[in-house]
Every structure is written in structure tokens, then in C-alpha cells.
Amino acid sequence: MNNNPNTSLNSINIIACNKIILFWILIFFGIGSSHAQQVKGTIDSTSIRIGAQITYEFQVEADAKDLVIFPEGQTFSPLEMIESYKVDTSFTGAKMSLIKRYGLTQFDSGSYTIPRQLVTINQQPFYTDSIAIEVNNVQVDTTKQGLYDIKDIVEVDHATSKVWEYLLYFLIIALLIGVFLFFIIHRSRKKAEAERKLPPFEQALFSLRKLDEEYKEPTRGIDQQEVTKAYYSKLTEIIRRYLDEEVYNRSMESTSAELIDKLLQEKQLGKIDLSKETILKLDQILKRADLSKFARMSPGSGQTEADRIVAEEIVKETKEAIPAPTEEELMRDAAYREALAKRRKRRLIISSIVGVFTILVLATGILVAVKGFDFVKDNFIGHPSKDLLEGDWVRSEYGYPPVIVSTPRILERNEIPIPDSLRTQMDMSTFTYGSLIDQFYIVVNNTRYGGDQEADLEKATQGFISTLEASGAKNLIVKTEEYTTPEGTKGLRVFGSGAFPDALNNKKFSPGSYEMLLFTAPGVLQQVLVAWRDDDKYAIDMAARIINSVELQKTVPTDVK
Incomplete structure (x- = not known):
């Protein structure tokens, strides 16, 4: 029996990259499961005038002990959130109903789409559907409208960006270090001058x-x-x-x-x-x-x-x-003075290092006390997912017909071995970033097959679950719901949680979540999968950004070439 941990890790990688063929082959087999929707998002009007307010309302059904977290900040872009109302709560036995409202507006006319919104219940993500609205111009009768002089320019205080906050903090630390070094160097020079007194x-x-x-x-x-x-x-x-x-x-x-x-x-x-x-x-x-x-x-x-x-x-x-000093005495005095100078220089270096280190430790302690340890660690030491989230994203087309999606890195093409018996019946293009054992995993797949038959998305879901389990995942919770892209393409959203294998120890598992979109058309099946670890607070924002960016091209081939 092979107990080499490297062999086990390699096996997981092979399963994650190549065994995934099981998913694409099993798309016509298995039975999917459904889950009652607990979160619903609605608006009071789909057509408004420029600057008018619409109300976005969340309706959540949950257990009385559940922890429900609603979106914060400008998550409704391109619409602007101008007011957040208090949550209305009502209880019926062990159940509770929550209603959360937001006031939204837009100051440019046009057609807009409110993206899907995330509500977490006990750390489990739930998404609402995207909603299209029309913002209309205000018709003005200039023959009856009074004319007024142009108003003077009003000064507006600009919010200081985080970059300037960090820069100011570093400048203060640098100033403290500079003052400290100046003080100890000046003191060392005064001592040296005192030692170099007259004979x-x-x-x-x-x-x-x-x-x-x-x-x-x-x-x-x-x-x-x-x-x-x-x-x-x-x-x-x-x-x-x-x-x-x-x-x-x-x-x-x-x-x-x-x-x-x-x-x-x-x-x-x-x-x-x-x-x-x-x-x-x-x-x-x-x-x-x-x-x-x-x-x-x-x-x-x-x-x-x-x-x-x-x-x-x-x-x-x-x-x-x-008596005049001998040559030996003179040399001894010179050696003493030289040793004294070296000792003084060594003390200066040690004092400088200890002082600078102390200032940095104190500054870090103050920042941790004010902002928290995670803030310091993520912003100054670094966090891989934070770097991905805040880096330059790429919007690309993958496969044919193209799946258009924004990702933090360009996805790499993976050649999936297809049995000879199926090679003439289907053409598959798979693009990935990472693997299931990594902190973040992205898969985009295009499968084309002959004929005008559309794939059974429920069966494809079961094939997807089987593939995750074959890749090492266990204890998977599966939820499904209908999904519509901003341009109107309907599909199936599959999401849930489970335990994913660790990158360093294949016997160790950590809780994670996943989300996948499946779309079908005559002769085509398209999937976008995102999986992440629950302890990565930046991953859920990346996943939502990727999923919300998915766009499908309408062109669909009628046969496999």
C-alpha cells in the first residue's frame, strides 16, 4: 500500500482535472433535487423617471434562530442606493418573516438591470433574481418652465481614499523613525565629541x-x-x-x-x-x-x-x-581608541535596530487595535483572494458558442480525454483556474453534440454532483432554482455547500461552498462553476462577481464540426 502523501495529492489533482469528464458524460443521467426558495427580491416599479425612487424589497422566510445578513453598501449598481430601511420582523411559531427595503434611484435615462443580490442565512448564500428596469427622461415644456440664473459652484468635501489613508499612516511611521534615528545619531556624535576632548x-x-x-x-x-x-x-x-x-x-x-x-x-x-x-x-x-x-x-x-x-x-x-610614553604605550592607546570607536558604532547600530523595531511593533499594535488583526494581515501582509478580488479582472469568451465571463485570471484550456466511442458524438471545451483542493476554483465548459436535442439540466446536475464527489468532496448539500441572465437567457442555478479536501493533507477536509450555472440549447450544454472555502471572506464576493458577469451569445450551432 502506497502511503506517500505526494502520491495522494497528485491523485486528487488528476481527479480534479481529468475525472471531471465524468460530469460531462453523466449529464443525461441522475435525478436532481430541489429546495424551497427562502429569499425573494422584488421592486415596486419597473419603470421610473430620472431621479425618482423605487423600493427594492427582500422577503425572507427562516427559522426564528437563524442569522440573516442583508446586503450592505452599493450592491445595486448601476442603480444607486440612497436609503436603507429598518428590517420588519414578524414571528409565527418557530418561523419568522423578514422584510428589508432599500430606496434606489438612477439619474441617467436608459435600460438597467439590478444584479442578483446576496442574502446569507447562517452563512449559507441565497441569491435573488436580477431585475430589469427602465429609467425615462422627464418631459419639460420649456414654454412654461421658468428660467433661472446658473447657480454658483459649491465646494464639496472629497472622501479620502484608502490609499491616502495608508500613505499618511506610513508617513507618520517614517517620520517617527526619522526623528528617533536623528536623536540617537546626534547623541552618539555628542558622546564621540566628548571622548575626543583635549589631552x-x-x-x-x-x-x-x-x-x-x-x-x-x-x-x-x-x-x-x-x-x-x-x-x-x-x-x-x-x-x-x-x-x-x-x-x-x-x-x-x-x-x-x-x-x-x-x-x-x-x-x-x-x-x-x-x-x-x-x-x-x-x-x-x-x-x-x-x-x-x-x-x-x-x-x-x-x-x-x-x-x-x-x-x-x-x-x-x-x-x-x-617620562615620554613608549611606542608600545602609544600603540596600546591607539588600539584602545579604535576599539572604543567600534564599540560605540556597534551600540549605535543595535540601538537603531531595536528602536525601529519597537516603533514598527507599536504602530502595528495601534493599527490592530483600531482596524483589527484581519485588516492588518490582509492589507499589509497580503491575502491571495483579496489580491485576486482587487486586481485587474479579465472579461473573455470561452468555447463556442461563447460563454462570456469576467474572472480575476485568464482561464486555461484543459484537454479532457473523451472515449473513442463518444468522440464522434460530442465536442468539449473546458477552461479552468485552480482545482477543488485550492482556495478558489473556476470551471467554464462548452459541450456540443449532434442533433437538436436539449440536455436535461436536472440530470446534468446529478452528473455534476457525482463529479465533485469523485474529485474528493463529501457531505454535499444541493439546492437548485431557475436562473435568468441579464440578457434574458434562462438556465438552472445549482448551489450549496460541502466538505472539500485540503491541498496538503488529502485526509483533511474544510467546509466550502459552490455555485454553478447550467444552460442548454439545441445541441449545446454550457456550465460555469465556482467553488471556494468558507473561511475565505473575499471568495464569496469573487464568486458573486463571476456569476453575475456570465453572458451567453445567442448563436447556437446545429451540428458538431
């Missing part, structure tokens, strides 16, 4: 000279003792920071006595060639600073400026006393 020696001299400018002018309203204290605090900080970076890396947290002792030790060990007099000068400055900060003692006049000059000399002498 310790130049920075110390610059800070000492700037110190005089900062405390040059007397500060009004502030105690001079506080100014002196702040001055010495800043002065010693500059000296300590320089020593911390160049001599002793704990200069900032050491006490004055600890710092002086450390400098003397470094001198004795020969690590710095700093004179003892310079160290003593520094000791005096630190002690005056401590007295100013903690004992609130003020130095004599001009002492602060003198100490600032001595501090500058201490920095210069320390610079000369520090």
Missing part, C-alpha cells in the same frame, strides 16, 4: 585660564567667602584631575596629605622627575584650599590669583617630569 595637559591649562574669567568679576549678593571657597574647589579639582590622568590614578579621592605623600614616593622611586619645591608649592595650595573650604578662612588680597599662577607652573613642571 590632559592642554585641558588643564585651558581650565585654569578659564577659571580666572569665571571668577574675575565680583558676584553681587553672594558672600565673598563663598566665592573664594568655590574658586579653590575648582582650582584643586583641575590640578587633581590632571595628576589623576597622568601621575596617580587615585588623586581625585585622596586627601591632600595622601596626595603629597604619594608624589614624594613617586619621586623617590624615580617614576617622576618632579622637584621637591614644586611638590611643596602644591602642598601649600592644597592646605589653603582646605582652610578656605572647611575653616572658612580667606587668603590675603591677590593670593587666589597667585595660587592660580603657581598651579599653572605645577602643571607645566609635572608635564616635563613625566
Whole structure:
């Protein structure tokens, strides 16, 4: 026994494409079934004047617990729906009667056809018949009609299309991302500039000279003792920071006595060639600073400026006393700076990616909260049936006599093998899109046979059901009703639901629906089939559009050539 799943899938495809011959051969066999019509659509007048209103009325008979959904929006085109009235409901035991009315009009004269309308009952589709109406011109007696000046142009607010809504949303997201990237790049550059500050020696001299400018002018309203204290605090900080970076890396947290002792030790060990007099000068400055900060003692006049000059000399002498860095130390510093730059660049890239991703997630979350997940998935991720429905449709003729139909894709011709015994009696043209295991399936067939006999549509229906079952469908519910195309050709509409095989697992089935139109004439049988999955909310609109577009050419051959 072959358990290969690919073999099973191939078998389903072969059945869907080639076994369908069973349908065309069995068109004269079997018995069809009928189903009472539950939905009816009527209008109060088939002839109106331009701009006058007609009332379209749905009459629905259903169980009291049934969920009935009426059409919404401009589904009556080419007529315009101008008003939708409330549903009138009445109950008789477990049954209910629903009446739903719509006000329609048209502002151009001519002959129009209100297309079939869809009403769903418990997710099952029911269609009304199309209705032809005449819109007549209004006769005006210009000899009695008063004349008036042309009115001024009135500005009308145009509705924003969905395209502009999407574009505006994307522009807002792009603006947020741009602002975020600008902020983190600007911050990264500021940090890089801070890291590229002056060398310790130049920075110390610059800070000492700037110190005089900062405390040059007397500060009004502030105690001079506080100014002196702040001055010495800043002065010693500059000296300590320089020593911390160049001599002793704990200069900032050491006490004055600890710092002086450390400098003397470094001198004795020969690590710095700093004179003892310079160290003593520094000791005096630190002690005056401590007295100013903690004992609130003020130095004599001009002492602060003198100490600032001595501090500058201490920095210069320390610079000369520090041994020149070796080549190895210089290379180590260069490698450190390079590694620092790479680390900063890597942090910038990671922050940018995380930030942009966060903005996109938040924007998607807001859109899902406002519009719903299905809206986001279908419009931004994509939905195959939605793409078909909103794409460019093609209106083509298939077979002879032609079946004219609009479809989202050009149908492909399928060669159906016909037994030799039947080849001389019939000529068959079959065009398809997809198969029964796909989400959407379309078949258009023309069968011509000798003689003037017309096919039995009820028997053809049974042949159609047998073909679907042979293709893998099961639990089929079949409903039939008479159907008339907009140009007046009468036929049979077959529709219903069932379980269709899955494309990836032939043992798995999903609920689906189908609809087929059958037409017969002397020596000709024509069919249009559409099948889809119930979980595809766009498929039912595609099916209605295809079925409503069917048109038959009147020319009918009398024999098979």
C-alpha cells in the first residue's frame, strides 16, 4: 500500500482535472433535487423617471434562530442606493418573516438591470433574481418652465481614499523613525565629541585660564567667602584631575596629605622627575584650599590669583617630569581608541535596530487595535483572494458558442480525454483556474453534440454532483432554482455547500461552498462553476462577481464540426 502523501495529492489533482469528464458524460443521467426558495427580491416599479425612487424589497422566510445578513453598501449598481430601511420582523411559531427595503434611484435615462443580490442565512448564500428596469427622461415644456440664473459652484468635501489613508499612516511611521534615528545619531556624535576632548595637559591649562574669567568679576549678593571657597574647589579639582590622568590614578579621592605623600614616593622611586619645591608649592595650595573650604578662612588680597599662577607652573613642571610614553604605550592607546570607536558604532547600530523595531511593533499594535488583526494581515501582509478580488479582472469568451465571463485570471484550456466511442458524438471545451483542493476554483465548459436535442439540466446536475464527489468532496448539500441572465437567457442555478479536501493533507477536509450555472440549447450544454472555502471572506464576493458577469451569445450551432 502506497502511503506517500505526494502520491495522494497528485491523485486528487488528476481527479480534479481529468475525472471531471465524468460530469460531462453523466449529464443525461441522475435525478436532481430541489429546495424551497427562502429569499425573494422584488421592486415596486419597473419603470421610473430620472431621479425618482423605487423600493427594492427582500422577503425572507427562516427559522426564528437563524442569522440573516442583508446586503450592505452599493450592491445595486448601476442603480444607486440612497436609503436603507429598518428590517420588519414578524414571528409565527418557530418561523419568522423578514422584510428589508432599500430606496434606489438612477439619474441617467436608459435600460438597467439590478444584479442578483446576496442574502446569507447562517452563512449559507441565497441569491435573488436580477431585475430589469427602465429609467425615462422627464418631459419639460420649456414654454412654461421658468428660467433661472446658473447657480454658483459649491465646494464639496472629497472622501479620502484608502490609499491616502495608508500613505499618511506610513508617513507618520517614517517620520517617527526619522526623528528617533536623528536623536540617537546626534547623541552618539555628542558622546564621540566628548571622548575626543583635549589631552590632559592642554585641558588643564585651558581650565585654569578659564577659571580666572569665571571668577574675575565680583558676584553681587553672594558672600565673598563663598566665592573664594568655590574658586579653590575648582582650582584643586583641575590640578587633581590632571595628576589623576597622568601621575596617580587615585588623586581625585585622596586627601591632600595622601596626595603629597604619594608624589614624594613617586619621586623617590624615580617614576617622576618632579622637584621637591614644586611638590611643596602644591602642598601649600592644597592646605589653603582646605582652610578656605572647611575653616572658612580667606587668603590675603591677590593670593587666589597667585595660587592660580603657581598651579599653572605645577602643571607645566609635572608635564616635563613625566617620562615620554613608549611606542608600545602609544600603540596600546591607539588600539584602545579604535576599539572604543567600534564599540560605540556597534551600540549605535543595535540601538537603531531595536528602536525601529519597537516603533514598527507599536504602530502595528495601534493599527490592530483600531482596524483589527484581519485588516492588518490582509492589507499589509497580503491575502491571495483579496489580491485576486482587487486586481485587474479579465472579461473573455470561452468555447463556442461563447460563454462570456469576467474572472480575476485568464482561464486555461484543459484537454479532457473523451472515449473513442463518444468522440464522434460530442465536442468539449473546458477552461479552468485552480482545482477543488485550492482556495478558489473556476470551471467554464462548452459541450456540443449532434442533433437538436436539449440536455436535461436536472440530470446534468446529478452528473455534476457525482463529479465533485469523485474529485474528493463529501457531505454535499444541493439546492437548485431557475436562473435568468441579464440578457434574458434562462438556465438552472445549482448551489450549496460541502466538505472539500485540503491541498496538503488529502485526509483533511474544510467546509466550502459552490455555485454553478447550467444552460442548454439545441445541441449545446454550457456550465460555469465556482467553488471556494468558507473561511475565505473575499471568495464569496469573487464568486458573486463571476456569476453575475456570465453572458451567453445567442448563436447556437446545429451540428458538431
